[in-house]
Amino acid sequence: xxxxxxxxxFEKKLIYFLLILIIFNVVLFILSLENNLxxxxxxxxxxxxxxxxxxxxxxxxTQDSITFNVEDSIIVKFADTNxxxxxxxxxxxxxxxxxxxxxxxxxxxxxxxxxLKNIVHRVIKKGNDSNGIYLITxxxxxxxxxxxxxxxxxxxxxxxxxxx
Numbered sequence: 001x002x003x004x005x006x007x008x009x010f011e012k013k014l015i016y017f018l019l020i021l022i023i024f025n026v027v028l029f030i031l032s033l034e035n036n037l038x039x040x041x042x043x044x045x046x047x048x049x050x051x052x053x054x055x056x057x058x059x060x061x062t063q064d065s066i067t068f069n070v071e072d073s074i075i076v077k078f079a080d081t082n083x084x085x086x087x088x089x090x091x092x093x094x095x096x097x098x099x100x101x102x103x104x105x106x107x108x109x110x111x112x113x114x115x116l117k118n119i120v121h122r123v124i125k126k127g128n129d130s131n132g133i134y135l136i137t138x139x140x141x142x143x144x145x146x147x148x149x150x151x152x153x154x155x156x157x158x159x160x161x162x163x164x
Contacts, residue, residue: 048107053097053160070160073097076111083139084109084120088162094120095161101133101152109159110137112150120159121146 058069073095080090088094088109096111104110108123112135121137124145128134134149 050108050159051105053099053103053158068095068161070095070097073160074157076159078120081139083142084122085141087140088120088159091164093163094159095163096157097160098157099155101135101155104135104155104158110135110150111156111159112137112154113156114148114154118156119146 060067076094121139124138125136138145
């Protein structure tokens with residue numbers, strides 16, 4: 001074989017090799033982009049979150065203040081139980097609105113009365129049995145769900161805002 005044929009053959013193989021290498025790198029780049037589009041520090045698990053209870057139009061901003069026009073709202077402070085850490089802690093202030101059971105959804109943070117104490121936990125299940133609608137709750141920082149079914153008579157309301 002002549003030197004030109006060997007040179008041409010070598011150049012063709014080199015071009016094929018470089019094309020394969022480029023394609024391989026492009027595929028790796030695209031795969032890494034898909035993961036980075038979700039979250040640059042890893043893929044976040046989707047969790048059920050509270051549903052919106054305040055209409056955006058009820059929030060007004062002026063140059064020096066923000067006001068919420070939330071009917072029947074109550075400002076609440078939280079006890080230092082750590083059950084809802086890191087979402088809610090003793091330094092937080094909450095906005096609570098009274099709601100009926102049919103307006104409460106899984107993921108909402110509610111306040112209910114149990115043994116003369118106000119409990120603030122997240123709804124993890126909503127069901128219906130022979131006694132009517134019930135809620136199962138759990139503190140975000142607790143391993144186990146609350147051991148009781150929350151009934152309408154126990155429900156105080158829903159936390160619709162948390163101020164830090």
